[in-house]
Structure formats: structure tokens, C-alpha cells
Amino acid sequence: MNFASLFNLEIAYVASGLVLLVFAAFTLADRGNPTRVGTALFWCVLGILFALGSHLPAWLNGALVVVLVALDGLGKVRQGTYREAEPARRAASAERFGALLFLPVLLIPTLTYAGTQIFTGPGYVPNDVLYAGLGLSSALATIVALVMTRAHPVWLAHDGRRLCDAVGAVLILPQLLAALGEVFKAGGVGKVIAASVAAVIPTDSLFAVTLVCCVSVALFTFIMGNSFAAFPVIMAGIAVPLLIEPFGINPALVGLLILTAASCGTLCTPMAANFNLVPPALLEMRDRYGVIKFQVPFAAAMFTAHVLLLWSFAALGVV
Amino acid sequence: MEWLRLIGVAVVIAGFALRLRVTVVVLAAGIATGLVAKQLDGGFGPGILATLGQAFVNGRIITLVVLALPVLGLLERYGLQEQCRRMIQQIGAATAGRLLIAYHLFRTAVVAVGIRVSGHVIFTRPIVMPMALPAARLADETDGGPAGEERVADVDRVKAAASASDNYANFFGQNLFFGSPGVALVVKNLADNGHVVSALLVAKLAIPMAIASFLLAVLQYSLLDKWLRRRRAGEGSP
Numbered sequence: 001m002n003f004a005s006l007f008n009l010e011i012a013y014v015a016s017g018l019v020l021l022v023f024a025a026f027t028l029a030d031r032g033n034p035t036r037v038g039t040a041l042f043w044c045v046l047g048i049l050f051a052l053g054s055h056l057p058a059w060l061n062g063a064l065v066v067v068l069v070a071l072d073g074l075g076k077v078r079q080g081t082y083r084e085a086e087p088a089r090r091a092a093s094a095e096r097f098g099a100l101l102f103l104p105v106l107l108i109p110t111l112t113y114a115g116t117q118i119f120t121g122p123g124y125v126p127n128d129v130l131y132a133g134l135g136l137s138s139a140l141a142t143i144v145a146l147v148m149t150r151a152h153p154v155w156l157a158h159d160g161r162r163l164c165d166a167v168g169a170v171l172i173l174p175q176l177l178a179a180l181g182e183v184f185k186a187g188g189v190g191k192v193i194a195a196s197v198a199a200v201i202p203t204d205s206l207f208a209v210t211l212v213c214c215v216s217v218a219l220f221t222f223i224m225g226n227s228f229a230a231f232p233v234i235m236a237g238i239a240v241p242l243l244i245e246p247f248g249i250n251p252a253l254v255g256l257l258i259l260t261a262a263s264c265g266t267l268c269t270p271m272a273a274n275f276n277l278v279p280p281a282l283l284e285m286r287d288r289y290g291v292i293k294f295q296v297p298f299a300a301a302m303f304t305a306h307v308l309l310l311w312s313f314a315a316l317g318v319v
Numbered sequence: 320m321e322w323l324r325l326i327g328v329a330v331v332i333a334g335f336a337l338r339l340r341v342t343v344v345v346l347a348a349g350i351a352t353g354l355v356a357k358q359l360d361g362g363f364g365p366g367i368l369a370t371l372g373q374a375f376v377n378g379r380i381i382t383l384v385v386l387a388l389p390v391l392g393l394l395e396r397y398g399l400q401e402q403c404r405r406m407i408q409q410i411g412a413a414t415a416g417r418l419l420i421a422y423h424l425f426r427t428a429v430v431a432v433g434i435r436v437s438g439h440v441i442f443t444r445p446i447v448m449p450m451a452l453p454a455a456r457l458a459d460e461t462d463g464g465p466a467g468e469e470r471v472a473d474v475d476r477v478k479a480a481a482s483a484s485d486n487y488a489n490f491f492g493q494n495l496f497f498g499s500p501g502v503a504l505v506v507k508n509l510a511d512n513g514h515v516v517s518a519l520l521v522a523k524l525a526i527p528m529a530i531a532s533f534l535l536a537v538l539q540y541s542l543l544d545k546w547l548r549r550r551r552a553g554e555g556s557p
Contacts, residue, residue: 009380016385053376058365061372066346073343085396094398094405101394101402102432108387109432109496116519127506130518131380134498138386145390149397159392164385169342174500175381176345178507179374183349184327185511186364187356192324224335228501229345232508233328240512252516255505256494256524263490267483271335279439279482283448285475291486294479298487298539305531319524 004123007115010054012135017051020044023161030080038076042068042169043161065176072169082162097148104145111137174228181232193237209243210311217258218265218303225271227262234258249314261306267299268292320359327352346371381503387433400436403429404446415455415477415547416540419484422447423536426488427529431495438485447481455547473550480543484536491532497522 024044030036045064053061071077085093094101115133116126146153164171184190201208213234220230239258244251266272269292276292279285287293313319327348334344353367364370391399407425412418426438436442452458455477457470494501502521509516 012383012386013379016379016383019385019389049376050379050382053379058369058373058376061376062366062368062370063372065371065375066368069342069346073340087401090396090398091401092398093396094401097397098402099406101397101399104390104394105399105434106432108390109498112498113519126517126519127380127515130497131383131503134383135386138390141387142390142393145393149393151393151397155396156389156393159396160385160389161392163388163392163395171385172382173341173345174504175375175378176342178378178381178504178511179371180327180331180345180349181508182374182377182511183352183367183370186370187327187352188321188324188360189327189352192321193328196322220332223332226335226341228504229331229335229341231504233331235508235512240509240514244512244514250516251509251512251514252505252520253524255509255516256502256521257528259501259505260491260494260525260528266490267486271338274437275439275486279443279485280479282439282444283478283482285478286471287475287479290475290479291482294476295483295486298483298535301535302491302528302532305535306528309527309531319520 002123003119006136007119007124007129007132009128009132012132013053014051015135015139017047017049019160020047020050020164022157023047023164026157026161027080027165032081033078035076035078036080038071038074039078039080039165042071042077043164045071046172065179068169068172069176077169079165079168080161082158082165084162100148104141104148107141107144108134108137111140173226177228177232181236184232184236189233190236190241193233194241197238197242203242203246206243206247206315207311209238209247210314211307213239213243213254213258214261214303214307214310217262221262221265222269223271225266225269225273227259227266230262230265231259234262243314247314250319253313253319254310257306257310261303261310264299264303264306267295267302323355324352324359326355378507381500381507383503384433384435384498384500387498391434399434400441403442407442407446408450410450412450412454414544415451415480416544418447418451418454419480419540419543420537422481423484423488423533426485427492427495427533430489430492431529433496433498435493438489439482443481443485447484448478451477451481456551469550473547476543477547480540484540487532487536491525491528494525495522495529 020043024040027036028040033039045067049064112133116130119129201212217230217234221227239254244254270277279291280288330348330351349371353363357363410421412421457474493499497518502518505521506518
């Protein structure tokens with residue numbers, strides 16, 4: 001029997017869209033949110049893009065993305081009130097359920113992974129099985145959590161929305177940056193960068209290209225404070241045309257290591273305020289840059305490890 | 320005039336550096352790139368708005384995490400974070416460094432199963448820091464004077480180490496989860512560039528750097544312990 005039709009990403013997109021529309025409806029009713037209409041509209045438009053994106057004309061999808069960004073740009077996406085449980089009740093509940101609370105959470109990766117091992121062969125697209133499987137496992141985990149806690153399902157909306165609002169409009173940032181990568185490709189950005197890099201370094205040296213990839217992604221991240229923003233530029237400009245394609249190196253290896261090499265830049269930059277400047281304030285440290293100073297030697301060592309691992313794995317063809 | 324194509328890169332760098340709203344910066348970079356390419360090539364595919372819309376919709380796997388938010392939120396209502404804190408409190412570590420080594424492992428496990436939290440807010444400040452300071456034989460309140468000055472610097476260093484440990488484990492552990500936005504970004508970006516890779520393989524390739532970050536963290540925390548021991552020994556006991 002073939003279950004390939006079960007692992008349909010479209011179902012996961014529509015389900016995500018519906019979840020976002022529910023969040024939007026609850027937000028609209030949330031009088032504790034100073035910009036409830038704008039916030040509700042944001043989640044509503046994102047929900048429409050998820051549920052109907054495959055069927056709407058591309059230009060309309062583009063216009064909806066502009067609406068999302070405009071709402072965020074105008075500061076209309078904010079947090080509200082979520083009827084949270086009091087700390088004492090949460091503590092009592094943790095006492096009662098203990099480690100069992102991790103069961104639904106652990107079901108998500110476990111079931112998804114099991115799915116990727118069971119549902120293989122003709123008709124199955126591995127990444128679709130994985131991503132649609134994540135959606136299915138999340139649904140199952142939700143049911144298990146409801147049975148376990150006997151909670152009213154309405155709390156799923158309140159608490160899910162709380163987590164969504166806590167992240168805010170930044171939730172769409174990775175997806176927006178991936179889209180920017182595609183626009184860069186269509187605009188020929190990669191070719192220009194590749195040509196200028198090729199003019200400066202010996203592109204037939206695997207080590208030189210590896211080093212330039214890692215240095216540039218870390219440097220870009222240092223300047224911008226966001227590894228996801230630097231990633232598409234370096235991939236399109238250097239990693240794909242000068243490392244993956246001419247040397248025939250496994251793209252997955254290059255992609256992942258470029259992403260975490262960028263994190264070495266994140267560890268050193270005051271631009272990544274959430275990770276490096278907020279903690280000193282939170283912990284009432286005297287030195288505002290104390291966390292960065294502590295992290296720099298570690299980042300330098302990790303960076304070296306990235307260059308050496310990428311270079312040696314690529315040279316030896318390990319992956 | 321080919322270099323004008325890099326305008327989007329310039330917009331991204333300038334926008335992020337000026338701390339403008341990031342979503343606005345990214346959109347502006349996309350539109351600027353499209354406009355320049357349109358001038359140079361006499362057109363831009365199906366149009367800037369359409370290219371952007373299609374690209375955004377094609378990237379929906381990256382934000383599929385929303386499907387897990389309701390159950391994660393519900394479990395938090397029933398004490399998921401409190402349970403995590405209880406587990407951290409059970410770590411019986413003799414020194415600050417050893418506590419942070421244990422926390423590094425715990426935090427890696429949390430992020431590797433797909434729980435994304437602001438670790439500094441929910442773990443470091445309320446639990447890890449108050450455990451690390453006494454383990455380093457330090458107190459947060461310090462008085463003036465030369466010995467006091469030195470103590471303040473030590474307290475700062477332990478706090479910095481506690482904050483750093485959350486970043487180390489989070490950054491190099493999050494892609495162990497094959498459903499993470501980072502893994503999805505890698506898969507999506509490579510697919511756009513004509514290379515189809517398995518998300519599971521991408522996540523597996525995160526293992527070496529997760530191990531490297533743990534080993535380097537062990538080294539740095541051990542050095543911290545050694546340094547603290549020397550400082551306390553130099554002070555003599557009151």
C-alpha cells in the first residue's frame with residue numbers, strides 16, 4: 001500500500017494557514033493588544049499566503065508580502081494578553097506531570113524520523129515525507145497533549161498565539177530572506193560577486209575558496225548581526241559557483257557549514273543584540289560587552305574548526 | 320555597470336547596520352535588486368512583485384514550525400518551562416564550570432528536539448546564574464574597595480560565561496533538529512540553486528560542529544574554573 005498522498009505538503013500549508021487564521025481571529029478579540037487590528041491583519045494575511053498561496057496569482061502573493069512588511073514597518077504587530085496560567089499553577093502542574101510533559105514534544109521529531117525511515121521508495125519524495133510528516137506529528141502531539149492534560153482545546157489558540165506573538169513579525173524573516181536569495185539569483189547578484197572574488201583569489205585552490213567562503217559569511221554576519229541574512233548572499237555569490245559546482249562538493253555539507261560558520265560571526269558582534277547585549281542587561285553585568293569578550297576566543301576556535309572541517313571533508317570526499 | 324546589481328547587498332548591509340526594521344530592509348533590498356536588473360536586462364522575469372510573491376510562497380516549509388506552536392504553548396501552560404528548571408536545579412555541580420558544561424548538554428538537548436525558547440530569559444537569569452555564582456563561591460552583592468573591585472570582575476565573568484553557554488549550545492545545536500528553520504533555509508536555498516539535498520542529511524552534518532562546540536566549551540569552562548580557583552586562593556580566606 002502506498003501512502004504517498006498522505007505526505008502532501010499542500011495539506012501542511014493549508015493546516016498552517018488555518019492555524020494562523022485562528023490566531024488572527026483571537027487577536028482581533030484581544031482588547032489587551034494596543035494594535036489588535038493590525039496584529040490580527042498580519043496573521044490573517046500570512047494565513048492566506050499559507051492556505052491559498054499555491055492558487056493565488058504570483059503578483060497578488062507579492063502584494064500580500066508587501067502588506068505584511070508594511071504592517072510590521074508601521075509597528076502594528078504587537079503582543080496582547082493571553083490569559084496565562086499563574087506561576088504557582090504551572091509549578092504545581094510541573095510537579096504533577098514531571099518529565100511526562102516532554103512526551104508530546106518528543107513525539108514530533110521521533111514520529112517524523114520514523115516516517116522518513118518507513119515511507120521510502122517509489123512515489124515518496126524524502127523531503128516531502130519529512131516536512132509533511134512534521135505537520136502530521138505536530139497534530140498527533142497536540143492530540144496526545146490534550147488527552148494527557150484534559151485541557152480545553154481553546155487553550156491551544158491562546159497559547160499558540162502567545163508564542164507566535166512573542167516572536168512577532170520576525171517569524172517570517174527566515175522565509176523572507178530565502179525569498180530574497182531567489183530574487184538575488186534572478187537579478188544576477190551571484191555572478192557579479194563570483195566574478196569579483198575570482199579576480200582576487202586563486203579559484204582553483206580548494207583551501208583558498210573554502211577560507212574565503214567562511215571568512216566572508218562570518219564577516220557579513222558580524223556587520224549585519226544575522227546569519228540568515230548573510231547566508232543567501234554568500235551561497236549565491238561564492239559557495240555555489242566557486243565551491244560546490246567546480247569542485248563537486250556535497251552541497252548539503254557546504255550549506256550547513258556555511259550557516260554555522262556564520263554563527264561564529266554572530267558570537268562576536270554587538271549587532272546581534274538579543275544574544276550578546278540583552279543578556280548583560282538581563283544579568284545586571286557591569287561590562288556591556290562582557291558576553292562578547294568571553295565568546296570571542298571560543299568563536300575564533302570554532303571558526304578555525306569550520307574551515308578545517310569543510311576543507312578536509314571536501315578534499316577527502318567524506319560526504 | 321554590472322556592479323550596480325549588488326545594490327540589494329548594500330541595502331541589506333546598510334539597513335541592518337542602521338538597525339532599521341529588518342523585514343522592511345529585506346523587502347527594500349529585493350525591490351532594489353529587481354529594479355536594477357530590470358534596467359540592465361530590459362526586464363525582470365515575470366515582474367518584481369510576482370517573483371517576490373512566488374519566492375515567498377515557495378519558502379513556506381521554513382515557517383511550518385507554526386504547526387507545533389499550539390502544542391508547545393499548551394505544554395508551557397502545564398509547566399514545561401518549570402519542569403526544565405527543575406531538571407537544571409537537580410544538576411549537582413561542584414564548580415561553576417562543571418555546572419555550565421551540564422547546562423550546555425541540557426540546552427543542546429532542548430533545542431535539538433525542536434523546543435525554541437529564549438534561554439537567557441527563562442533559564443540563564445532565573446536558574447543558571449543563581450546556581451553558578453555560589454558554585455564559584457561568589458555573591459551578586461559586592462561592596463567597594465580593592466578586593467570588592469576584583470570580586471565584581473569575577474562575578475561579571477561568571478555571568479558572561481553563563482550567557483555564553485546558552486548561545487553556544489543554541490547556535491551549534493539547533494540544526495540537529497531536522498525541522499529547524501536553519502535546515503529548511505539550507506535545503507530551500509540549495510534547491511533554488513539547482514541542488515536537491517535531503518533535510519535529514521543536512522541535520523546529520525550538524526553533528527560534528529555540535530560536538531566541537533561542546534569540547535571547546537568544556538575547555539573554556541575548565542579554564543574558567545582554574546582562573547576562579549587562583550583568584551580565590553590569592554584572596555586568602557577572611
